[in-house]
Amino acid sequence: MREEVQTPECRHWLEQELEGYSLCSPLPWYRIIACRQRGHFLNLKTGKYLTCHIGSQTLSQRDLAQVQFIYAREPAAHYLLRHNSHIEPWPESLLEAYREQLIPGHLCLQAWHEPVSSLRSQLMEGIAHFISEYPKHAALQTQHGFKALRHQHWHI
Numbered sequence: 001m002r003e004e005v006q007t008p009e010c011r012h013w014l015e016q017e018l019e020g021y022s023l024c025s026p027l028p029w030y031r032i033i034a035c036r037q038r039g040h041f042l043n044l045k046t047g048k049y050l051t052c053h054i055g056s057q058t059l060s061q062r063d064l065a066q067v068q069f070i071y072a073r074e075p076a077a078h079y080l081l082r083h084n085s086h087i088e089p090w091p092e093s094l095l096e097a098y099r100e101q102l103i104p105g106h107l108c109l110q111a112w113h114e115p116v117s118s119l120r121s122q123l124m125e126g127i128a129h130f131i132s133e134y135p136k137h138a139a140l141q142t143q144h145g146f147k148a149l150r151h152q153h154w155h156i
Contacts, residue, residue: 010134013028013130017075017076017127018075018076018077019075020073020074020075020078021073022073023073025073027071027072027073028126028130029126030122030123030125030126030127030129031071031072031073031123031126032069032070032071032072033069033070033072033086033115033116033117033119033122034068034069034115034116034117035067035068035069035070035113035114035115035116036053036113036114036116037053037054037055037056037059037067037090037111037112037113038051038052038053038054038111038112038113038114039051039052039054039102039108039109039110039111039112040108040109040110040111041102041103041106041107041108041109042106042107042109043105043106044105044106044107045105049109050106052103054102054108054111056068058098058101058102059098063094063097063098066090066091066094067090067091067094067113068113070086070088070113070115070119072119072123076123076127079119079120079123080120080123080124082120083120085114085115085119086114086115086119086120087112087113087114088112088113088114089110089111089112090111090112090113094111095108095110095111098111
């Protein structure tokens with residue numbers, strides 16, 4: 001496909017999909033995945049363990065911003081070849097800050113964020129849509145036209 005793309009912008013998109021996005025590169029919508037928060041807790045009175053949802057209201061807005069999304073920057077193959085749920089642990093500093101505050105009487109031993117929907121499916125859908133729409137927009141040579149296609153979002 002690299003040889004078939006007709007614009008430098010589309011070549012750049014394809015290279016980023018194949019090689020991954022740098023930290024300073026903007027991501028297309030399908031690479032930003034909403035997450036839910038979960039954790040393993042120890043009941044300090046009974047010594048029993050439980051795994052449960054962590055409500056977003058328990059975190060400050062600044063801290064929630066660190067974990068409410070997965071920013072899928074790896075090459076597309078990294079996500080497409082994996083069939084697990086792409087769980088990512090919270091940063092250690094965030095876990096330390098909230099360890100004793102999330103559930104009264106419980107100690108959070110581990111916390112993570114996991115995609116609300118399938119990261120793999122969303123990535124496949126976004127890439128397939130981009131590839132199907134590219135021929136329609138190939139005639140548009142302006143960068144604005146390409147950016148509009150790249151960031152276009154739709155609901156099925």
